[in-house]
Amino acid sequence: xxxxxxxxxxxxxxxxxxxxxxxxxxxxxxxxxxxxxxxxxxxxxxxxxxxxxxxxxxxxxxxxxxxxxxxxxxxxxxxxxxxxxxxxxxxxxxxxxxxxxxxxxxxxxxxxxxxxxxxxxxxxxxxxxxxxxxxxxxxxxxxxxxxxxxxxxxxxxxxxxxxxxxxxxxxxxx
Amino acid sequence: xxxxxxxxxxxxxxxxxxxxxxxxxxxxxxxxxxxxxxxxxxxxxxxxxxxxxxxxxxxxxxxxxxxxxxxxxxxxxxxxxxxxxxxxxxxxxxxxxxxxxxxxxxxxxxxxxxxxxxxxxxxxxxxxxxxxxxxxxxxxxxxxxxxxxxxxxxxxxxxxxxxxxxxxxxxxxxxxxxxxxxxxxxxxxxxxxxxxxxxxxxxxxxxxxxxxxxxxxxxxxxxxxxxxxxxxxxxxxxxxxxxxxxxxxxxxxxxxxxxxxxxxxxxxxxxxxxxxxxxxxxxxxxxxxxxxxxxxxxxxxxxxxxxxxxxxxxxxxxxxxxxxxxxxxxxxxxxxxxxxxxxxxxxxxxxxxxxxxxxxxxxxxxxxxxxxxxxxxxxxxxxxxxxxxxxxxxxxxxxxxxxxxxxxxxxxxxxxxxxxxxxxxxxxxxxxxxxxxxxxxxxxxxxxxxxxxxxxxxxxxxxxxxxxxxxxxxxxxxxxxxxxxxxxxxxxxxxxxxxxxxxxxxxxxxxxxxxxxxxxxxxxxxxxxxxxxxxxxxxxxxxxxxxxxxxxxxxxxxxx
Numbered sequence: 020x021x022x023x024x025x026x027x028x029x030x031x032x033x034x035x036x037x038x039x040x041x042x043x044x045x046x047x048x049x050x051x052x053x054x055x056x057x058x059x060x061x062x063x064x065x066x067x068x069x070x071x072x073x074x075x076x077x078x079x080x081x082x083x084x085x086x087x088x089x090x091x092x093x094x095x096x097x098x099x100x101x102x103x104x105x106x107x108x109x110x111x112x113x114x115x116x117x118x119x120x121x122x123x124x125x126x127x128x129x130x131x132x133x134x135x136x137x138x139x140x141x142x143x144x145x146x147x148x149x150x151x152x153x154x155x156x157x158x159x160x161x162x163x164x165x166x167x168x169x170x171x172x173x174x175x176x177x178x179x180x181x182x183x184x185x186x187x188x189x190x191x192x193x
Numbered sequence: 194x195x196x197x198x199x200x201x202x203x204x205x206x207x208x209x210x211x212x213x214x215x216x217x218x219x220x221x222x223x224x225x226x227x228x229x230x231x232x233x234x235x236x237x238x239x240x241x242x243x244x245x246x247x248x249x250x251x252x253x254x255x256x257x258x259x260x261x262x263x264x265x266x267x268x269x270x271x272x273x274x275x276x277x278x279x280x281x282x283x284x285x286x287x288x289x290x291x292x293x294x295x296x297x298x299x300x301x302x303x304x305x306x307x308x309x310x311x312x313x314x315x316x317x318x319x320x321x322x323x324x325x326x327x328x329x330x331x332x333x334x335x336x337x338x339x340x341x342x343x344x345x346x347x348x349x350x351x352x353x354x355x356x357x358x359x360x361x362x363x364x365x366x367x368x369x370x371x372x373x374x375x376x377x378x379x380x381x382x383x384x385x386x387x388x389x390x391x392x393x394x395x396x397x398x399x400x401x402x403x404x405x406x407x408x409x410x411x412x413x414x415x416x417x418x419x420x421x422x423x424x425x426x427x428x429x430x431x432x433x434x435x436x437x438x439x440x441x442x443x444x445x446x447x448x449x450x451x452x453x454x455x456x457x458x459x460x461x462x463x464x465x466x467x468x469x470x471x472x473x474x475x476x477x478x479x480x481x482x483x484x485x486x487x488x489x490x491x492x493x494x495x496x497x498x499x500x501x502x503x504x505x506x507x508x509x510x511x512x513x514x515x516x517x518x519x520x521x522x523x524x525x526x527x528x529x530x531x532x533x534x535x536x537x538x539x540x541x542x543x544x545x546x547x548x549x550x551x552x553x554x555x556x557x558x559x560x561x562x563x564x565x566x567x568x569x570x571x572x573x574x575x576x577x578x579x580x581x582x583x584x585x586x587x588x589x590x591x592x593x594x595x596x597x598x599x600x601x602x603x604x605x606x607x608x609x610x611x612x613x614x615x616x617x618x619x620x621x622x623x624x625x626x627x628x629x630x631x632x633x634x635x636x637x638x639x640x641x642x643x644x645x646x647x648x649x650x651x652x653x654x655x656x657x658x659x660x661x662x663x664x665x666x667x668x669x670x671x672x673x674x675x676x677x678x679x680x681x682x683x684x685x686x687x688x689x690x691x692x693x694x695x696x697x698x699x700x701x702x703x704x705x706x707x708x709x710x711x712x713x714x715x716x717x718x719x720x721x722x723x724x725x726x727x728x729x730x731x732x733x734x735x736x737x738x739x740x741x742x743x744x745x746x747x748x749x750x751x752x753x
Contacts, residue, residue, distance in 0.1 A: 106231055106314070108354025112431050115351055120466060136215060136224075136232055143350035160223070170211045173200055175344040176420075177471045178351065185344070186478035187471060191198055193484040 022161055023128075024138070024149040027168055029161055032150070036078055036099065036130055037061065050075075056099045056130070059083055062091070070094065078130060081109040085116050092123050100146070102131035111144045118145035118179045135164035142168055145179035194255045194563055195340045195485040197305045204347065205302045208309060212236050213295035220292065235353070237283075237311035238294055241615050247286045247294060248311040249301060253321040253339040253363070254282035254566040258553040261564055263304040265549035267297055276549065278534060278542040280606055280655050281360070282320050282566045283311055287613050309347060314355045316346035316427070320362045322370040323567040326486060327529055327575045329521045330367035333382040333390060337483040338419070339363050341474065345420050352427050356434035357442035359427070360399075372568065374398050374407045374688040375660060377444045378426060383413065391415045396426060396456070397448030400654040404690045405445045408453040410460065416479070418464075420472045425464035429456070489561040489576055494526025498579035511586055513635065514597040519582060528582060530560075530574040531567075532589055533596040533604060537629035540622045541607040542570030551592045559585055568657075569606055571599065601638045602646055602711070603629045606657050610650030610667060611674065617650035619667025619674035624648055624703050631704035632711075641711055644724040645684070660684040662725045663710060664691040665703070676703055680710070680736055681728045694737050706740055713739035 023032035034054040039045060045064040050057070054074040062069070062077045069075045076097030077088060088098065098117060100110035110129065117123040128148035129141050134155065141149055156164060177184040185191070197205070212232075219229040233239075237248035249264070256264075264284055268276045271293055277285040289297060301307055310317055319339045326334050342361060346352070352359070364371040365382035373379030379395035391413045398407025414422045430444045448456045505512040520529040532552060534542050544552075552572055556564045559581045560574040567573060572594075577585055589595040598604045605628065608614065610621030625648055632638055647661025651668075658664035664679040675697040682691030698706050713736050718727045728736070 105228070106354050107436060108314075108352070109432055109436075111351045111354070112428050115428075134228060136228070137353075140348075140350040140353050166214075171204060171207050171348060173203060174350075175200075175204070175347055176349055178349075183471045185200060186475060186481075189200060191200060191481055193481045 021153065022151065022158075024151070024161075024165065024168075025126075026147060027165065029165070034074075034076070056097070056128070059087065062088075066091065066094075076126070076128070078128075079110075079113065081107045081113075083113075085113045085121070089121050092117070092121055092125075095123075095125055097126035097128060097148075098123065099128040099130045099150075102129060102133055102137075105132040105134050105137055107132075111140060114141070114145040115179055119182075135167040138164065138167040139170040143174065143178040143180045194257060194336075195252070195482070201344075202302075202305070205305070205307045205309075208236075208307060209295060209298045209302050212298060216292065216295050231313055231354070234313035235310055235315055236294075236298070237308035238291070239312065239615070241287065241613055244288045245291050245294070246613065247289050247297065247308060248279065249284045249286070249306060249308045250311050250318045251283050251306075251566050252343050253319055253325070253336060254323050254568075255336070256564040256566065257304070258556040258562045258564065260304045260306055261549050261553040261556065263300060263306065265546040265553070267300065268546040268549065271297055275543050275545045277540070277609065278544065278566050278570045278572065280542075280568050280570060280608065280657055281318055282323070282568055283318055284566070285609070287609070312358070314357050314359075315353050316349060316355075316359045316361065319343050319346070320360070320371055320376075320568060322364055322366055323565045323573050324370060324520070324529055324575065325365065326488075327522050327524070327527075328366050328370075329523055331365055331523070332367065333365040333384070334483075334486055335363040335365040335371070335380075335382055336486045337479065338365075338380070338382065338392075338416075340482050340485070341420070341478070342423070345423075345472070349427075352431055355427070355431055356436045357439070357444075359430070359444065361423070369685050369688075372657070372660065372684050372688070375400055375404070375657075375684070376407060378423060379407045380419070385413050389415060392419055392422075394422065394426075397445040397453070399443055399445045400657060400659045401443065402440055402652040402654075403443075403445065404654070404659040405449065406688055406690065407445075408448065410453060410457045417474045418468055420474060421467040421470060422460075422464055424467055424472060425460045428463055429459045433459075491524045491527060491576070492578070494524075494578065494580075496525040498526055501579040501582055504583045508583075510590075510597075511583060513639075514586055514590075514595050515582065517597045517601065517639075518595070518599040522576070524576075526579055528577050528579055530577050530582070530585060531599040532572040532574065532594045533598055534571050534594070535598055535604045535629070536593050536596050537603060537626060537633065538593075540609070540612075541605060541625050544572070548592050548594055551588065551594070555585055555588060569604065571604070597635065598638060600643050600645075602632050602641055602644050602707075603638060605629075605646040605648060606661065607648040608650050608656035610648070610656075614650060614655075616653055617667060618652075618669035619650050619676065620700070621648045621650040621656060621665075621667055624665060624667075624676065624700060627700075627704050628707050631708060641715070642723055646707070647682070657684070658682070659690045660688060661691060662728065663707065668697055670697070674700060676700065678706060678710075678740075680733055681725070683725055692733060694733055695741055709739045710736055 020031040045060040056076040056078040078099035239246040271289040362371040362376040381393040394411040395407035396410040565573040607625040611617040646663040648665040649656030649658040660682040677697040679691030
C-alpha cells in the first residue's frame, strides 16, 4: 500500500488521485467508492453528490487558484496540491494561503513530484500530509527521509508551522 | 559587521549537514542529476567547463579578516591558488571537486560563511553599496536592512522554487552604488516628510537578455513593513510569474505584461493580508541588528594629515594611486581605499591566496579588520587613517594590489566568460586583458578619465554590459566568438541601457575598436566632459563613424 507521511510519521494510505483525461467529461464520470481526491472540475460537477462523504478530497494542480475552492472549504476534510515538477513552487503559496488566509484546518497533502529534499519547506508552508513520489523511495529510504522534516531547527522567518519570526520568538543577544 | 549568534550559527551548521547528506545521496545514485541540480545550485555549486564552480555568499559585500583568511585557505587547499570576486559581491572558486564541497562549507561555517542561495531560482544574496557606513554622501546606512532581509530570505519556505532567480539590492546614499534600478527589487532608503525611515520600492528591473529598468511600485513603505511588502511582491510573483519559458520567467516580464499599475494593485491587495502581521519588524530587532554596524573606534584626527600631504608631494606614483584609489571618508583624517583587482596580468576580479592573506593583514593592521567586495570586482579597505595610506600602498603595491586605475578604462567589469562558464557564448577575460594591454599608459588613461567598460560573455550579462558606458557582449555566430559593442549605458542615479553601435567584431579587432571609440571621445569632448556625458550629448553617430567609417555608416542609413 502507498505510504504517506502524516504528522511526521509514515502511514499506509490508499486514497486514489483521480486524473481526468481529456476525453472524459467531469459530469459523466462514475465516481470511485473508496477514498479519493478528485480534480477541481469533477468536484464542481458533483459537489452535491459528495456531500456527507468525508473520504472525498479535491486536488488542485499548480496553475489552479485556491481562491476558487475557498467557498467549499467548509465541506472538505482534505485538499491535495500537486507538484507537476518539484521545481514548480506554486503549491507552497497555495498551501500557505489555504492555512493562513482561509483558515483551512483539514489535511493538506503534497502529491506529484514530491521529493524528500523539499519536505522541510512543505511542512513549513502548511502541508501536514506528504505523499512521496510513487516508486522513488524504498521502504528503508522512506524511513530515512523523515529526517528531512527536521533539516533546520530554528528557522528565521514566520511561516504556517511557526507563525512568529525568530526575532519575535527568541530573545537574541545584541 | 554582523556577527552570528547561536541561532545564525546553527542554521549554517545545519545547512552543512544537510548538503553533506545530499551530496552523499547524489554520489550514491539516490538523487538523479536533475534532482540534485537545484539543490546544489541553491548552494552555489555549478557544473562548469573544467570542474564544479562554487560561489560563496558575501552578504552585501562585507568580509572580516578571518573570513578572508579562510578564503585564502580554500584557494590554496581546494583550488589552484586563487579566488574570483563576482559582480554581485560574492566570491567564486573555479576548481573544487564536488565531493569536497561539504568539507569546504564546513570550513566556511567556522568563520560564519556559507554558500546559501548564491544560485538557483530563489532569493539571492542581497547586495548594497560597498562604501556603506563610510561614504560621504550617505544618509542612511543600508547594512542593517540588508542583514534583516538576508535573515528573512534565508530558506524562506514559500520562495525556494520561484519561476527564476530573484535579486534584491539596497542603497542609502545620494548616489546609487548598488545598481538598484537593475534589480528584481530595488530598495532606496529614505525619510518621509515626518522624518520616518522607509523605502522607495522599485520592481522589475534587471539585465539579462531583456534588460529593463525597474519601476517604482511604492514611493514610501515604512521600515516596519518592508518584509511584509517584499513578501507580497514575492507571493504574487511566485504564483503568477511565467514558468513555461525560462527566458520570460523573471519578475520584470510579469510586471511588463501586467503593467506596473496592475502589478502594484495585486501586490497591495496581497499586502493588505500580511501588513501588520507577525513579520512586521520591531524596534527591538532593528536595534539588535543595527547594533552590529556601529561606528568603529575612530581617533580624533585633523582632516588633512601632514605626512600624507608630503608623501604625495614626494612620490608621484603614490600620488597617482591616492588620486584614483583613495576616496573621501565621512570621518576626518580617514580614507576609503580601493584595492584594485584589475592588474592587466590577471583576470579581472581574480585574487591569489597570498594576496588574500595580505588583504587580511592590511585589514587587521589598518582598517578595523574588515574588507568589502564591490560589484565592480575590487576590494575595499573602508577605514584607513590618512597617515597609514603610504604604508598600505607600499604593501599593496608589492603584492600587485595597487594598480592606480579605480574608475578608469582598465578597471573594467568582466564575467569569467567562456574560459570557465558553461553558459558563455564567448570568452571575456582575453578581451579584457587585450584592452588593458592596449591602454597601458597611465597618463593616457588619466586623460581619458572616468569611464566604465563592462564585458559579458553571453546575454545573461553577469558582466553588466547593458549598463557599461562601453558594453561588450560576446555572441556566438555559427560556432565562432564575436563581440557586439554598445554605448551609452550607465549605472547609478542616471541608469540607462546601452545601444548597440552596429555589426559585431572578432576578438582580435576589439582593442582597435575601443581605441577608435576613445579617439572619437577625445576629439568630441568639451572641457570637463566625461565619456558618458559626451555620448549622451552627441549620440552614437560620431562613434559609429569613427568605428565603421563613412562608407559603412552611409550604407547603413540607406538600408535603414
